[in-house]
Amino acid sequence: MAPAAPPVHRAGPADNTSFAVEFADIGRSFAAKPQHNSQPGSQRGAAARPVLRDVSLTVQPGEVLAILGTSGCGKSTLLRIAGGLDEPSTGSIRIDGSPLNGIDARCAVGFQEPRLLPWRTIAANVALGLPHRIGRAAGNARVAALLELVGLTSFADHRPRAVSGGMAQRASLARALARNPGVLLLDEPFGALDALTRLKMQDLLLDVHAAAPTTILLVTHDVDEALQLADRIILLGADDDADDMAGGRTGATIVQELTVPGGRPRDRGSAELAELRGRLLAGLGIDRHGQARGVAATTTIPHFPY
Ligand SMILES: Nc1ncnc2c1ncn2[C@@H]1O[C@H](COP(=O)(O)OP(=O)(O)O)[C@@H](O)[C@H]1O
Numbered sequence: 001m002a003p004a005a006p007p008v009h010r011a012g013p014a015d016n017t018s019f020a021v022e023f024a025d026i027g028r029s030f031a032a033k034p035q036h037n038s039q040p041g042s043q044r045g046a047a048a049r050p051v052l053r054d055v056s057l058t059v060q061p062g063e064v065l066a067i068l069g070t071s072g073c074g075k076s077t078l079l080r081i082a083g084g085l086d087e088p089s090t091g092s093i094r095i096d097g098s099p100l101n102g103i104d105a106r107c108a109v110g111f112q113e114p115r116l117l118p119w120r121t122i123a124a125n126v127a128l129g130l131p132h133r134i135g136r137a138a139g140n141a142r143v144a145a146l147l148e149l150v151g152l153t154s155f156a157d158h159r160p161r162a163v164s165g166g167m168a169q170r171a172s173l174a175r176a177l178a179r180n181p182g183v184l185l186l187d188e189p190f191g192a193l194d195a196l197t198r199l200k201m202q203d204l205l206l207d208v209h210a211a212a213p214t215t216i217l218l219v220t221h222d223v224d225e226a227l228q229l230a231d232r233i234i235l236l237g238a239d240d241d242a243d244d245m246a247g248g249r250t251g252a253t254i255v256q257e258l259t260v261p262g263g264r265p266r267d268r269g270s271a272e273l274a275e276l277r278g279r280l281l282a283g284l285g286i287d288r289h290g291q292a293r294g295v296a297a298t299t300t301i302p303h304f305p306y
């Protein structure tokens with residue numbers, strides 16, 4: 001029998017592609033909810049509600065960009081636009097210099113929930129992310145390499161219900177990487193995990209990025225996670241009305257952009273990071289004592305505005 005055909009798609013997590021992502025004047029509005037109690041003849045839901053406006057940014061190939069902002073400010077919307085899952089109302093996106101039109105095979109998306117198929121094994125779930133034209137042998141080799149990368153080799157044949165939440169999320173990350181994406185879009189990927197598992201997943205993501213330095217856009221509401229993982233952090237919010245943090249009237253835009261100094265992994269307790277943390281928390285509307293403006297004094301950082 002002839003040897004297996006050479007893989008059409010590069011296999012192995014070390015073979016990497018990473019693309020620049022360019023956002024040019026991105027705006028997104030959604031139709032306002034219809035007024036159910038409006039009088040006949042009155043205008044129903046005519047005005048569009050702006051969520052994002054004037055978002056311009058270039059993410060460099062291989063860069064890890066964290067997108068921070070209060071709940072509902074448009075973080076997921078921006079990420080969905082980057083993945084072609086949603087269209088901007090204005091502006092355009094380019095990936096690797098070419099315009100994005102619809103769902104793009106160059107991007108892979110990971111969500112807060114692992115979204116694994118319960119009837120498939122962990123390995124078979126990871127294989128779902130493989131590119132269509134990959135050969136069987138190359139596909140199997142790539143799944144095995146990814147399972148090893150995320151520490152799930154001995155759980156390859158388990159069903160999702162038989163593994164922990166952290167393991168399921170690792171499998172989900174491996175599935176997103178299976179296509180060897182040039183851009184990895186992660187929407188609060190560790191948000192549903194307990195604090196310790198979350199820290200371990202952050203380390204794992206750093207290992208994954210070191211092994212295959214793809215471009216990563218990471219949506220998070222966790223300032224420390226952003227400081228630990230990102231090369232650069234953008235904060236989305238309203239820049240014209242400090243009390244309107246989610247940008248409700250005009251839409252959110254980039255109100256802070258900062259480069260995180262130092263190589264990874266970073267010292268979580270460093271004074272330099274503490275200064276940046278203070279700035280970002282202030283940008284999120286939380287003062288130095290961990291209290292949110294306009295919120296009961298007992299509210300502490302971990303519970304607001306997440
Ligand atoms: N498909 C949609 N239709 C209408 N409104 C939407 C849609 N998607 C998001 N929104 C609204 O846009 C705002 C931003 O949502 P989202 O991007 O999910 O925020 P975040 O991820 O920052 O919490 C929210 O007010 C949300 O209700």
Ligand SMILES: [Mg+2]
Binds near residue numbers: 075
């Ligand atoms: Mg979101």
